[in-house]
Amino acid sequence: MQDLQLLETVEKYLLGEMDPAEKVAFEALRRSNPEVDQLVVEHTLFLEKITGYGDRKTFIASLNDTHKKLSNSGTINTRPTEGKLVNLFRKYKRVTAVAASIAGITTILIAGMTLYYSRKANTKEIEQLRIEFKQEVAKRTNEVYNKVKEGFPTKAPENALPISGGTGFLIDGKGFVVTNAHVVKGSTSVIIQNSKGQQFRASLVHQNDATDIAILKIEDNDFKNDVAIPYAIRKTGAELGEDLFTLGFPREEIVYNEGYMSAKTGFNGDTLSCQIGVAANPGNSGGPVFNRSGEVIGIINTRQVQAQGVVFAINSRNIHAAVQEIKKSNTTDTVINALRLPTNSNLKGMNRVQQIRKIEEFVFMVKSY
Structure with a gap:
């Protein structure tokens, strides 16, 4: 089977477009041929990335359209406000530093707890074979x-x-x-x-x-x-x-x-x-x-x-x-x-x-x- 034909067959399998007999035959080929099995895994990841990329592009385009409409209608002000931002930062610099410290400590604690509980979860997902x-x-x-x-x-x-x-x-x-x-x-x-x-x-x-x-x-x-x-x-x-x-x-x-x-x-x-x-x-x-x-x-x-x-x-x-x-x-x-x-x-x-x-x-x- 040529590479292009094989790729088309894999995609047909992943999209659920095979009839029952074709699906049974392909799954038998997948079990007997490691290269075909690996191609299915790799193409699954590829399709997921392509789909994710398309979704992100659509979302960003939607955000830009919404922003443009709100700006044209005068609902939001898009003029630069760097001066106000600098003044606000100077005024609340100390508060910002304290907040950043608290956020850092919280992040470390959450990361530690996540690692601890994920390790506990992992022991349930895998089994020692003694x-x-x-x-x-x-x-x-x-x-x-x-x-x-x-x-x-x-x-x-x-x-x-x-x-x-x-x-x-x-x-x-x-x-x-x-x-x-x-x-x-x-x-x-x-x-x-x-x-x-x-x-x-x-x-x-x-x-x-x-x-x-x-x-x-x-x-x-x-x-x-x-x-x-x-x-x-x-x-x-x-x-x-x-x-x-x-x-x-x-x-x-x-x-x-x-x-x-x-x-x-x-x-x-x-x-x-x-x-x-x-x-x-x-x-x-x-x-x-x-x-x-x-x-x-x-x-x-x-x-x-x-x-x-x-x-x-x-x-x-x-x-x-x-x-x-x-x-x-x-x-x-x-x-x-x-x-x-x-x-x-x-x-x-x-x-x-x-x-x-x-x-x-x-x-x-x-x-x-």
Whole structure:
């Protein structure tokens, strides 16, 4: 479809001029083609700006006509009165200064209150994607685990039940795992579990609530050290419309989903994160977002409550920043100072099934106790 024809079709769709069959076909094309979807979004904004500009021009013209009529009829006086204005200002200069001060303070207070209440409102509009275990559910989860995963000993603290869960993935072969800070928040111990059901004990070495990143260190003799990680952690994000895929644990087995980069910023223009068009559920928090070359470009952490498929991911450059923070605060720890993020992907050129087979053993379910 030529660009001009596509643009005409988009405009026809937005103006509601399509018949039902055309609308169904176009919406199917929009779901399957990120570029068409993005064009619809951009053209919607363009039409809104054009409409707004036209309305403003009409309003200004109306004001000018009204002013001209009132001036011609003598209802208003349009002669300059600069002298009176200067005298009035001199006479009431002190009062004006006091009024300006009060107005400034009021503005600051209103801005602060607006920011405070908008933040509270934002928490209702987006939802963190960790699993919240209620006591009854936690008991059933442990029962299912013990029944299905026979052969692997549980590493959970004795008589303890999980309080929350999510996903994490390896960022260094010596046992460093990254997840979301909100996944492990409030925990006293953390257990991670691979796609085969084997559990490992882990300790928290870094937690930054502002960036929502936590880094764990596997402290378990059953873990095989110095494994070669096949994927890379990128310092830059994906391009708009680029194909992406995710792996995570919204249930007791690893789940794959695919989508695309839909915006380079997150909720309300947040520059720490990006928006991706993909399905995600509680348990996906902390899961990696990969591009087609098998490079990590983000970490899933939230979704928009009132919209389907609108998910937000922390940009992968924040993982690099977190590692630098750890090294600065632990200059004498040789293990931490030897931490190296993978920068080369061995997954380029592979099909998706081959890529997943290589990746899945490095992605973990994270359980907080």
